[in-house]
Amino acid sequence: MADRDFDIVLFGATGFTGQLTADYLARNAPEGLRWALAGRNQAKLEAVRDKLGLPDLELLHADSTDPISLADVAARTRVVITTVGPYLQYGAALVAACADAGTDYVDLTGEPEFVDQMYLQHHETAVRTGARLVHACGFDSIPHDLGALHTVQQLPSDVPITLRGVVRSGGMASGGTIHSALGQFSRAREMKAAYAARRRMEGKPADGRSSRAVSARPHRDPVLGYWLVPVPTIDPIIVARSGAALSTYGPRFRYSHFAGTKTIRYAAGGAVAVGALAAAAQVRPVRNFLLGKVSAGDGPDEAKREKSWFTVDFVGEGGGRTVRTRVSGGDPGYTETSMMLAESALCLAFDDNPPTAGQVTTAQAMGENLLARVQAGGLRFETR
Secondary structure: OOOOOEEEEEEOOOOHHHHHHHHHHHHHOOOOOOEEEEEOOHHHHHHHHHHHOOOOOEEEEOOOOOHHHHHHHHHHEEEEEEOOOOHHHHOHHHHHHHHHHOOEEEEOOOOHHHHHHHHHHHHHHHHHHOOEEEOOOEOOEHHHHHHHHHHHOOOOOOOOEEEEEEEEEOOOOOHHHHHHHHHHHOOHHHHHHHHHHHHHHHOOOOOOOEEEEOOOOOEEOOOOOOEEEEOOOOHHHHHHHHHHHOHHHOOEEEEEEEEEEOOHHHHHHHHHHHHHHHHHHOOHHHHHHHHHHOOOOOOOOHHHHHOOOEEEEEEEEEOOEEEEEEEEEOOOOOHHHHHHHHHHHHHHHHOOOOOOOEEOOHHHHOHHHHHHHHHHOOOEEEEO
16 A cells, blocks of 8 residues: 555544544654545635644545545545544445455444444455454543453463453543434344344354353442443443454453442442433434434533543453453543544554454554553553
8 A cells, every 4th residue: 555645534524523633643643644634525624724734734525425535535545534423324435445445444433233234244345455444443442442452461361261341431421422322222123133143244263262241230349349330332342352353362251341430329320321311212302302412523622621531440350360450541532532543543554563454453453552552642551
C-alpha cells in the first residue's frame, strides 16, 4: 500500500467524537503523517479544518449511502477511521469497501450484531486481501481487551484461567452509545441469530483450546469489595474472542464482566435501570421518544469531560495464583475514546504488529504495541 495517497483517512470528522479524534491527530501525529478528513458536507469539513489550523489538510467526499464514494476513499488510504454510527445503520458499506480494497479499518462501535454481521459478510474477503478490520477501538473495548491481555500475561499460559472485569465510571455515556444501545436492545432476536451464525462459521480454536464469556448473577466480590451487576455490553465478547485467538490465555479461558458499585442499593438501582432501558427499547414510540431526547452527535463540554473518569478492575486466577490489575483513565466516552481510536489507527499504520488479517480484536491485531501507545496517551495499567 506504499503507493496510496494517505496513511489515514478520518470519516465522520464533523461529529462530536470525530472532531475530538481529528484534534488528537493534529496534536499528536508523527511528522510526515499523510492524512485527510472525509464526509458528505464540504462546508462542515472546511470548518473542522479551519479549527485545526491545517489549511493544507485534504478533504474527501464520502457518504455512507454512496458505496462508490466509500470505495474511492478506501482505495486511497492505508487505514480508515470511522466515527459514523449507529454502525448497524450507517457502517456496513464502509466495511465492505475496506475489505475489498485491503484497507485497514477501525471504529468505535459497541454493537454486537453489527460486528457479527460484518464478520459473516466480510471476514473471508479481508483475509484474502490482507485487510485488518478492527472494531470496538474506543472505551468499547480497549480498556477491557488490553486490560485482560495485561492481566493474563502475569499468569501461567499452560493452565486454565478465569478472569473477571469490573467497570466503574463517573462520566456521561455518549449520545451515539445511547442510540446504539437502544437499537441493539430492540433487536435482541436478530442479535442472537447473528451471534449464532458467526459461532457456526468460525468454529472452535484449531488447537483445541476454549475461550468463553460467561454470565453470573449479581453478588458481592470478596476480593474487590464491590457489589457486581452483569452488564450487557460487547466487552466480554471481545475479550473472549481475543482469548480464542491467543494461546497465552491458556487452554481454557473464562471471562465475566460486571459493573461495580460500593453499595447494594446502587447495584439494585443499576440492574433496574438496565432492565427498564431494555424494556423501553421494545416499544417503538417509547424508543423513538428516548432517541429524540439525545443527539448522537452531541457531547459534554471540556469542563465536564475533565471531571469524568473510569476504572476497570481485573481479578485473574490460574495455576494457584491470583492477580489483580486496574486500567484507569479520564473521560471514557469522548476524550479517552478519541485518543484510543486515533492511536489504534496510528498503530496499524506504522507499528510492526503481529501478522493478521480479517476481522480481528485489538489484542490480537496490535497487542503490546497498542498497549504502549494508549499508556503514552494517558491510560494507566497497574498491578495492585
